Amino acid sequence: MRHSVEFYLCLIQGIPSRTVNYDNKQREQRIETDRLYAFKILSVLSDQLKIHSHDHSLNLFINETSSDKPFETSVNIELQYCLDHAIHHQSLIKVGLKELNLSNLVGSHFGVGHSPLKYESSLEKNQSSF
Numbered sequence: 001m002r003h004s005v006e007f008y009l010c011l012i013q014g015i016p017s018r019t020v021n022y023d024n025k026q027r028e029q030r031i032e033t034d035r036l037y038a039f040k041i042l043s044v045l046s047d048q049l050k051i052h053s054h055d056h057s058l059n060l061f062i063n064e065t066s067s068d069k070p071f072e073t074s075v076n077i078e079l080q081y082c083l084d085h086a087i088h089h090q091s092l093i094k095v096g097l098k099e100l101n102l103s104n105l106v107g108s109h110f111g112v113g114h115s116p117l118k119y120e121s122s123l124e125k126n127q128s129s130f
Contacts, residue, residue: 001093002031004086005041011078012048014058019070020078021061054079087113 010025031038058078059070091111097103109117 001089002028002038004082004089005031005038005045007082007085008045008049009041011075011082012045012052015052015075018057019059019061020073021063023061023063049079084113087111 006025006028007022009028010022011020014020028041031041052075054075056075058073058075060073060078061070062068090106094103094106094111097105
């Protein structure tokens with residue numbers, strides 16, 4: 001979970017300069033070792049997401065040694081990337097929990113993306129109409 005949160009933090013920190021480079025994100029080890037600190041970071045992150053405009057452009061750099069031009073992107077696109085990245089890691093967590101017979105610790109939708117959930121919902125609607 002720490003890793004996923006770091007991507008959001010990197011994006012939020014890059015908004016004022018309109019420059020994002022996920023390779024330069026800060027490693028926040030304390031997020032995984034200090035539950036109260038993690039809650040505080042998530043709260044700050046939530047507040048920041050509410051404050052910043054999401055409709056402006058960003059320059060995305062792929063790595064710190066690249067001399068190439070940055071990719072043009074937007075806050076909205078990068079928020080979607082962070083969400084997809086987090087869901088990807090949640091699905092890996094879910095696989096590990098299943099392997100340990102601990103999948104009951106997370107909900108059935110944990111680690112499942114929007115498209116599969118939407119598809120599943122459409123199947124349920126079609127079945128209920130018969």
